[in-house]
Amino acid sequence: MGRVLIIGAGGVGGVVAAKCAEVPEVFSEVVLASRTIEKCERIRSRIGQPIEIAEVDADDVHQLVDLVEEVSAELIVNAALPYQDLTIMEACLATGVDYLDTANYEPRDEAKFCYRWQWDYHSRFQERGIMALLGCGFDPGVTNAFCAHASKHVFDEIERIDILDCNGGVHRHPFATNFNPEINIREVTAPGRYYQDGRWIEVAPLSVSKTFDFPGIGVREVRLLYHEELESLAKNIPDVGRLRFWMSFSDEYLTHLRVLQNVGMTRIDPVVYEGRQVVPLKFLKALLPDPAGLGEGYQGKTCIGCLIDGKIDGDEKRYFIYNICDHVEAYQEASAQAVHYTTGVPAMIGAMLISTGVWRREGVFNVEELDPDPFMELLPKFGLPWTGEFLD
Amino acid sequence: MGRVLIIGAGGVGGVVAAKCAEVPEVFSEVVLASRTIEKCERIRSRIGQPIEIAEVDADDVHQLVDLVEEVSAELIVNAALPYQDLTIMEACLATGVDYLDTANYEPRDEAKFCYRWQWDYHSRFQERGIMALLGCGFDPGVTNAFCAHASKHVFDEIERIDILDCNGGVHRHPFATNFNPEINIREVTAPGRYYQDGRWIEVAPLSVSKTFDFPGIGVREVRLLYHEELESLAKNIPDVGRLRFWMSFSDEYLTHLRVLQNVGMTRIDPVVYEGRQVVPLKFLKALLPDPAGLGEGYQGKTCIGCLIDGKIDGDEKRYFIYNICDHVEAYQEASAQAVHYTTGVPAMIGAMLISTGVWRREGVFNVEELDPDPFMELLPKFGLPWTGEFLD
Numbered sequence: 001m002g003r004v005l006i007i008g009a010g011g012v013g014g015v016v017a018a019k020c021a022e023v024p025e026v027f028s029e030v031v032l033a034s035r036t037i038e039k040c041e042r043i044r045s046r047i048g049q050p051i052e053i054a055e056v057d058a059d060d061v062h063q064l065v066d067l068v069e070e071v072s073a074e075l076i077v078n079a080a081l082p083y084q085d086l087t088i089m090e091a092c093l094a095t096g097v098d099y100l101d102t103a104n105y106e107p108r109d110e111a112k113f114c115y116r117w118q119w120d121y122h123s124r125f126q127e128r129g130i131m132a133l134l135g136c137g138f139d140p141g142v143t144n145a146f147c148a149h150a151s152k153h154v155f156d157e158i159e160r161i162d163i164l165d166c167n168g169g170v171h172r173h174p175f176a177t178n179f180n181p182e183i184n185i186r187e188v189t190a191p192g193r194y195y196q197d198g199r200w201i202e203v204a205p206l207s208v209s210k211t212f213d214f215p216g217i218g219v220r221e222v223r224l225l226y227h228e229e230l231e232s233l234a235k236n237i238p239d240v241g242r243l244r245f246w247m248s249f250s251d252e253y254l255t256h257l258r259v260l261q262n263v264g265m266t267r268i269d270p271v272v273y274e275g276r277q278v279v280p281l282k283f284l285k286a287l288l289p290d291p292a293g294l295g296e297g298y299q300g301k302t303c304i305g306c307l308i309d310g311k312i313d314g315d316e317k318r319y320f321i322y323n324i325c326d327h328v329e330a331y332q333e334a335s336a337q338a339v340h341y342t343t344g345v346p347a348m349i350g351a352m353l354i355s356t357g358v359w360r361r362e363g364v365f366n367v368e369e370l371d372p373d374p375f376m377e378l379l380p381k382f383g384l385p386w387t388g389e390f391l392d
Numbered sequence: 393m394g395r396v397l398i399i400g401a402g403g404v405g406g407v408v409a410a411k412c413a414e415v416p417e418v419f420s421e422v423v424l425a426s427r428t429i430e431k432c433e434r435i436r437s438r439i440g441q442p443i444e445i446a447e448v449d450a451d452d453v454h455q456l457v458d459l460v461e462e463v464s465a466e467l468i469v470n471a472a473l474p475y476q477d478l479t480i481m482e483a484c485l486a487t488g489v490d491y492l493d494t495a496n497y498e499p500r501d502e503a504k505f506c507y508r509w510q511w512d513y514h515s516r517f518q519e520r521g522i523m524a525l526l527g528c529g530f531d532p533g534v535t536n537a538f539c540a541h542a543s544k545h546v547f548d549e550i551e552r553i554d555i556l557d558c559n560g561g562v563h564r565h566p567f568a569t570n571f572n573p574e575i576n577i578r579e580v581t582a583p584g585r586y587y588q589d590g591r592w593i594e595v596a597p598l599s600v601s602k603t604f605d606f607p608g609i610g611v612r613e614v615r616l617l618y619h620e621e622l623e624s625l626a627k628n629i630p631d632v633g634r635l636r637f638w639m640s641f642s643d644e645y646l647t648h649l650r651v652l653q654n655v656g657m658t659r660i661d662p663v664v665y666e667g668r669q670v671v672p673l674k675f676l677k678a679l680l681p682d683p684a685g686l687g688e689g690y691q692g693k694t695c696i697g698c699l700i701d702g703k704i705d706g707d708e709k710r711y712f713i714y715n716i717c718d719h720v721e722a723y724q725e726a727s728a729q730a731v732h733y734t735t736g737v738p739a740m741i742g743a744m745l746i747s748t749g750v751w752r753r754e755g756v757f758n759v760e761e762l763d764p765d766p767f768m769e770l771l772p773k774f775g776l777p778w779t780g781e782f783l784d
Contacts, residue, residue, distance in 0.1 A: 174654035259651035262566035264679040273678045278665065283675060286665045287656040 002027055002355035003072055005097075007058050007088060008079035009034035010180070011292035012102060012137070014043040015336045015344025016077050016351075019382060021049035026352050031071045034080075039292075046335050058084040064091035073097050077351050079344070082106040082113065082183060089121055089132060098130050098354050102137030102347050104228045106186070109268065113187075115231050119364055126363040133359070134366050136350035137343035138323075139165055139245075139304055140229035142384065144367035145346075145375050146306040146321045147237055152372060154319055154388065155310035159241045161233065162307040166248040167339060168217035169300035169327045175256040176289040178339035182281050185266050188249075188257060193226035195234045195243040206254065210246070214303040215387070216324040222246035232366035260284065295337040298327035302338040307391075321388035323379070333383065342384060349378045394419055394747035395464055397489075399450050399480060400471035401426035402572070403684035404494060404529070406435040407728045407736025408469050408743075411774060413441035418744050423463045426472075431684075438727050450476040456483035465489050469743050471736070474498040474505065474575060481513055481524060490522050490752070492742050494529030494735055496620045498578070501660065505579075507623050511756055518755040525751070526758050528742035529735035530715075531557055531637075531696055532621035534776065536759035537738075537767050538698040538713045539625055544764060546711055546780065547702035551633045553625065554699040558640040559731060560609035561692035561719045567648040568681040570731040574673050577658050580641075580649065585618035587626045587635040598646065602638070606695040607779070608716040614638035624758035652676065687729040690719035694730045699783075713780035715771070725775065734776060741770045 004027045006016050017032045032040045033054040040053035056067045058080045068076070068091060078088045078101035085105035092099040106113040118134055125132050135141055143163050151158055167178060177184035192203040208224035227245035234243055249257075260266050265284045270277035305322025323342065330341035350367070353359035359370045367375070379386055396419045398408050409424045424432045425446040432445035448459045450472045460468070460483060470480045470493035477497035484491040498505040510526055517524050527533055535555050543550055559570060569576035584595040600616035619637035626635055641649075652658050657676045662669035697714025715734065722733035742759070745751035751762045759767070771778055 175651070255647060256651045256654065259567070259648045260655065262648065263652065263657075263676065265655075265657065265676075267679075271675075271678055273670065273675050276668065278670060278675060278678075280675075280679060283663075283665050283670060283672075284655065284657075286663055286670075287659075287672060 002074045003029040003031070004075050004077060004351055004355070005031045005033060005068060005071055005073035006077045006079055007033050007056065007064075007084075008081070009036065009039035009043055010079065011295070011336050011340030012344045012347070013079035014046070014292065015334050015340050016079055016347050017043055017051055018047050018334050019345055019348035020351065021047050021051050023352065024049065026355055029071070031073065033067060059087055061087050061090045061094065064088060065094045068095040068097055075100065075351055075355055077347055078102070079347065081180060083108050085118060089118065092130060092132070093121075093124055093128055096128060096130055098360070099132040100136050100347060100350050100354065101134060102141060102343055103183070104135060106183070113228060115228065115366070122364040129362050131354060131361055132364040133350050133354060134364065135228060135232065136347050136367055138346055139163060139227065140232070141346045141350070141367055142323065142342070142379065142386075143304065143306055144229050144233065145372045146386070147233055147308070148368040148370075148372040149376055150306065150308050150310075150319060150321060150388070151237060154312070155308065155317070156312055157239070158237055158308055158310040160309040161237070161240060161243050163227065163229065163245045163305075164212050164214070164222060164307055165246065165304045166212070166214045166217055166220050166222065167302045168214065168220065168248070169298050169302060169338060171294045171298045171337070173289050173294070175253065176291065176294055178291055178294065178337065180291065181285045181288045185257070185260075185281060185284070186268065187227075188225065189261060189266055190226060192224040193230070194224060194245070195230055195240075197241060206249075212246070212307075215322060216301050217303050220248045222248045233368060236366060236368045292340070295327070295331040295335060295340070298331060298337045301326050302342060304342065318391045319388060320391055321386060323384050323386045325384065345382050345384050346379070349375060349382060352378070394466045395421040395423070396467050396469060396743055396747070397423045397425060397460060397463055397465035398469045398471055399425050399448065399456075399476075400473070401428065401431035401435055402471065403687070403728050403732030404736045404739070405471035406438070406684065407726050407732050408471055408739050409435055409443055410439050410726050411737055411740035412743065413439050413443050415744065416441065418747055421463070423465065425459060451479055453479050453482045453486065456480060457486045460487040460489055467492065467743055467747055469739055470494070471739065473572060475500050477510060481510065484522060484524070485513075485516055485520055488520060488522055490746050491524040492528050492739060492746065493526060494533060494739050495575070496527060498575070505620060507620065507758070514756040521754050523746060523753055524756040525742050525746060525762075526756065527620060527624065528739050528759055530738055531555060531619065532624070533738045533742070533759055534715065534734070534771065534778075535696065535698055536621050536625065537764040538778070539629055539700070540760040540762075540764040541768055542698065542700050542702075542711060542713060542780070543629060546704070547700065547709070548704055549631070550629055550700055550702040552701040553629070553632060553635050555619065555621065555637045555697075556604050556606070556614060556699055557638065557696045558604070558606045558609055558612050558614065559694045560606065560612065560640070561690050561694065561730060563686045563690045563729070565681050565686070567645065568683065568686055570683055570686065570729065572683065573677045573680045577649070577652075577673060577676075578660065579619075580617065581653060581658055582618060584616040585622070586616060586637070587622055587632075589633060598641075604638070604699075607714060608693050609695050612640040614640045625760060628758060628760045684732070687719070687723040687727060687732070690723060690729045693718050694734060696734065710783045711780060712783055713778060715776050715778045717776065737774050737776050738767075738771070741767060741774060744770070
């Protein structure tokens with residue numbers, strides 16, 4: 001039975017800790033660590049089951065190594081910032097423990113994210129006899145498993161995949177981001193990109209839109225974004241012709257974003273303010289509501305799924321596989337809004353499948369490279385029911 | 393012959409310096425001073441006539457006194473920030489020189505502006521035998537003179553005054569303020585206030601609007617704001633029943649302002665950012681375009697005037713007295729956009745009328761307390777033609 005170390009005490013880290021603590025038969029010890037110990041304390045006081053807490057600077061490999069050794073962790077779940085993926089992977093190599101995260105590495109000083117940096121660790125992890133599972137939240141994570149499931153059980157041949165992410169919820173603030181504002185705004189303001197016939201096609205940020213009728217929510221406009229699972233799916237879904245990712249945004253969100261861009265508040269280069277350097281996007285983060293605090297009073301649902309076109313027995317079929325998650329229910333169960341809940345639960349399930357040996361391999365992997373069946377079976381048991389249905 | 397010291401090398405200071413330098417028969421010496429000497433140098437290099445430049449921190453009375461003595465100034469034109477009105481007035485008292493400004497004093501730490509602080513200097517200025525002329529830009533300034541003119545020459549009795557300020561110009565930026573962004577946004581986000589039947593009535597910021605057909609521009613929506621000339625006009629226009637101030641804003645300006653308020657960027661209380669205090673509105677100022685740099689490429693016109701209802705020989709009459717100023721022409725003549733041009737020219741004319749003795753008195757005064765005739769006569773001669781006409 002495994003000792004899991006969760007790094008990061010934001011909204012997602014809180015869900016992972018609560019969910020891991022629910023299964024003491026798998027996780028004999030749960031340690032939650034953060035740069036800010038008070039955040040760990042607040043989460044611990046909310047969770048019925050006992051967990052340990054610790055203070056750590058995830059940018060510092062030595063501190064991480066010391067902590068892993070101190071708590072004898074066997075697996076790290078990285079729920080910290082994407083900037084810290086590589087330092088945590090280094091600590092895993094140094095100590096010989098497994099690794100799982102929910103978002104790929106991103107350097108602080110450029111808005112560029114891709115798996116290359118982490119995939120390059122494959123042979124080192126293999127040689128060390130440990131596993132890294134990348135992107136095991138909802139999207140990426142469950143969406144990758146949805147694709148693997150459709151490939152294994154539904155289609156003879158997958159031609160096109162549209163990942164559709166709708167947050168139909170309404171919180172109490174005029175503007176807030178569901179994840180770390182810095183990461184969210186970097187992602188949304190980047191050029192859109194999709195995969196077609198073996199090539200990547202770039203479009204202006206948020207310039208391509210369509211509508212989709214989301215089960216449980218209704219018709220919503222979605223915008224084409226680049227999202228990290230496209231990179232791994234393009235590699236791992238054989239002969240897929242097109243891969244796109246779409247996300248819904250309210251008009252108010254888009255207006256706020258446009259204004260913040262216009263005035264320079266989304267810049268990630270430092271600006272001189274009274275003789276000191278201030279990064280506008282980081283300062284904006286200091287002003288905006290903490291995403292971990294959005295849960296209370298958050299109304300409505302999220303619906304995230306994969307719309308897949310392909311062939312079955314020579315016939316063209318369209319299949320939509322998705323989860324619906326209610327913000328109010330997520331908050332009642334785990335004191336978290338649905339966006340954090342749907343990210344944290346799959347991370348716990350992935351950690352469970354590694355800890356129990358079901359998914360354990362040596363090297364660096366994405367979710368769709370592993371057998372989707374045990375993962376898909378556990379999702380509804382831990383709060384994420386899913387539905388797959390053919391559309392006309 | 394007067395030696396004038398202009399403090400502040402922004403857009404308005406540049407216009408005042410250029411215009412003073414045009415009349416060496418009145419201003420034998422023109423000194424332009426700023427905290428940032430480079431800004432003075434840039435203005436000097438643009439002006440054909442010779443001016444002196446100097447570095448001074450207008451928050452520091454001692455530095456101001458030293459500079460006044462060094463250059464033997466006889467009059468200070470304050471084109472610095474409203475925060476600095478009182479230190480400059482103190483320096484005038486210490487050295488015995490006259491004072492003129494274009495905007496009333498405002499404390500840095502609260503968005504509250506009124507004349508009380510400066511009016512309280514009246515007896516000290518009187519005893520010292522010097523003059524302070526407050527608010528001698530366009531609005532306040534020319535608008536006050538328009539009212540005095542209408543009172544002296546047009547109406548038997550003034551009942552209601554609406555000051556209407558429209559900037560119909562378009563610059564090259566998605567969002568910029570025409571004056572110091574800090575001062576502008578503090579003013580615009582404050583509650584609206586107007587004077588009626590001896591009382592002040594407060595309304596929510598920007599909540600009251602109407603349309604007006606501006607000569608040279610067309611029909612525009614304007615919003616009710618509190619503006620400082622209302623305070624002095626309520627005191628100085630006998631028995632006026634109502635006084636209001638209205639300003640036009642583009643939809644885009646209002647959208648940007650709303651978003652910046654929503655995210656907290658217009659706050660004037662400090663926020664902790666990486667262990668240091670950062671005032672959001674001051675940081676926003678560091679990001680936004682310098683108003684002094686807006687002139688190039690600025691298209692369109694401003695129209696500012698007073699719509700006055702009153703009685704003439706027992707009949708109800710409505711009279712509109714206004715100036716139209718073209719951004720392109722202002723830039724061609726004075727390298728300034730119209731908003732700075734219309735503020736700087738009246739300041740120079742006021743300074744001229746003090747220096748030549750025409751307006752000189754002892755104590756603290758607002759423009760409408762002085763004879764409007766010489767001022768109104770000089771306005772068109774220095775680039776600000778005005779028209780007064782009866783409306784149906």
